[in-house]
Amino acid sequence: MIVESVELKDYRNYEFLDMKFNEHVNIIYGDNAQGKTNILESIYMCSTSKSHRGSKDREIVRFGEDESHIKLNVLKHDMKYRIDMHLKKNKTKGIAVNGIPIKKAVELFGIINIVFFSPEDLNIIKDGPSERIKKAVELFGIINIVFFSPEDLNIIKDGPSERRRFMDMELSQLDKIYLSNLVNYNKVLNQRNKLLKDIAFAPSEQLMETLDIWDMQLVKYGNLIIKGRESFIEKINTIISGIHSRLTGGIENIKVSYVPDVDVNDFEEEVKNSRQKDIKYKATGKGPHKDDLIFLINDNDVRKYGSQGQQRTAALSLKLSEIELVKLVIKDTPVLLLDDVLSELDSNRQNFLINSIGDIQTIVTCTGLDEFINNRMNINKIFKVTDGHVVNEN
Ligand SMILES: Nc1ncnc2c1ncn2[C@@H]1O[C@H](COP(=O)(O)OP(=O)(O)OP(=O)(O)O)[C@@H](O)[C@H]1O
Ligand SMILES: [Mg+2]
Numbered sequence: 001m002i003v004e005s006v007e008l009k010d011y012r013n014y015e016f017l018d019m020k021f022n023e024h025v026n027i028i029y030g031d032n033a034q035g036k037t038n039i040l041e042s043i044y045m046c047s048t049s050k051s052h053r054g055s056k057d058r059e060i061v062r063f064g065e066d067e068s069h070i071k072l073n074v075l076k077h078d079m080k081y082r083i084d085m086h087l088k089k090n091k092t093k094g095i096a097v098n099g100i101p102i103k104k105a106v107e108l109f110g111i112i113n114i115v116f117f118s119p120e121d122l123n124i125i126k127d128g129p130s131e132r133i134k135k136a137v138e139l140f141g142i143i144n145i146v147f148f149s150p151e152d153l154n155i156i157k158d159g160p161s162e163r164r165r166f167m168d169m170e171l172s173q174l175d176k177i178y179l180s181n182l183v184n185y186n187k188v189l190n191q192r193n194k195l196l197k198d199i200a201f202a203p204s205e206q207l208m209e210t211l212d213i214w215d216m217q218l219v220k221y222g223n224l225i226i227k228g229r230e231s232f233i234e235k236i237n238t239i240i241s242g243i244h245s246r247l248t249g250g251i252e253n254i255k256v257s258y259v260p261d262v263d264v265n266d267f268e269e270e271v272k273n274s275r276q277k278d279i280k281y282k283a284t285g286k287g288p289h290k291d292d293l294i295f296l297i298n299d300n301d302v303r304k305y306g307s308q309g310q311q312r313t314a315a316l317s318l319k320l321s322e323i324e325l326v327k328l329v330i331k332d333t334p335v336l337l338l339d340d341v342l343s344e345l346d347s348n349r350q351n352f353l354i355n356s357i358g359d360i361q362t363i364v365t366c367t368g369l370d371e372f373i374n375n376r377m378n379i380n381k382i383f384k385v386t387d388g389h390v391v392n393e394n
Pocket of ligand 1: 340
């Protein structure tokens with residue numbers, strides 16, 4: 001898949017922008033706060049309908065204006081797609097694919113073979129299915145993007161919720177049924193927690209019967225989530241071990257271990273057993289919303305025993321595995337957006353990342369060109385950004 005061009009109007013610090021990308025490596029460089037990430041954000045918006053930074057539409061509209069426009073031209077399996085997005089300060093956004101407003105573009109579902117998912121979309125899922133979800137889901141999958149930012153390097157150091165988010169993002173990208181199960185699980189979880197509060201406040205037989213029903217649903221969807229995550233981590237392990245071994249010159253061997261909070265076979269029993277505790281704490285204590293991942297390097301937990309460098313290297317291997325897995329499943333290449341990550345890596349790892357990019361379209365932002373020149377990276381197009389103005393330098 002290739003992003004051919006992006007046009008912006010009154011988007012962040014861009015009054016107007018028209019950029020045509022090369023199908024290989026594109027570099028966007030410039031000083032801090034000039035508008036580099038804003039460009040990547042606008043591309044990401046067109047694949048998920050949301051900002052990767054979690055910004056609201058009204059924050060994206062250029063200061064002093066009422067509306068923003070994004071126009072993205074994409075080539076996928078020799079088919080052209082044009083995504084038009086119209087952001088408004090106080091109204092919901094309008095989206096059209098090839099001129100057809102997205103709500104009517106149901107036929108697109110046949111073409112879409114993957115679901116793209118961003119961290120921000122998990123918040124929608126927590127809110128339960130809504131009009132917004134329907135819209136976003138229709139957009140997912142037309143554009144397959146892997147977004148890599150410095151924060152991704154902290155996945156091992158971060159709390160378990162980040163690792164669950166990683167699993168959910170990736171799985172939802174590859175498996176629509178998983179996404180639907182996740183939406184349902186989170187809905188049930190919210191309802192159950194609400195009910196637990198009601199029971200703690202004024203217990204009644206009727207409420208306890210309702211709790212039985214929610215428990216059954218929780219176990220049903222929870223088990224589907226656990227099974228999905230189990231098989232996903234199995235797939236990741238077949239890919240990541242080779243990548244990590246090459247990345248560390250054969251010194252380190254990595255294994256990602258899925259640590260479900262409860263086993264599929266025990267979930268029903270555990271929910272029963274923790275009922276009184278749940279009522280006391282007014283929250284569901286057991287289930288996949290408490291799962292975690294452990295990264296083992298040479299059999300040791302890298303979160304506990306690894307150096308910062310080892311943790312970041314493991315995170316890089318994980319990100320590279322993501323690209324490979326997306327390629328395998330969708331049988332197409334995603335577009336890779338690298339937001340200022342190279343400067344976070346030492347030169348060996350920079351080299352490895354650059355060499356791993358291979359033939360996928362990549363858009364990189366950075367403050368200077370040194371890293372690329374030092375690594376003799378093949379650059380196909382260079383853009384310099386200054387205060388919301390982009391100049392093509394080659
Ligand atoms: N709604 C908006 N209207 C106008 N300008 C905005 C708006 N939102 C953000 N900006 C401006 O965009 C600039 C930041 O852009 P961006 O985050 O793309 O910078 P960057 O080049 O990636 O910087 P860094 O190297 O620090 O990451 C800031 O100058 C900010 O004031
Ligand atoms: Mg930036």
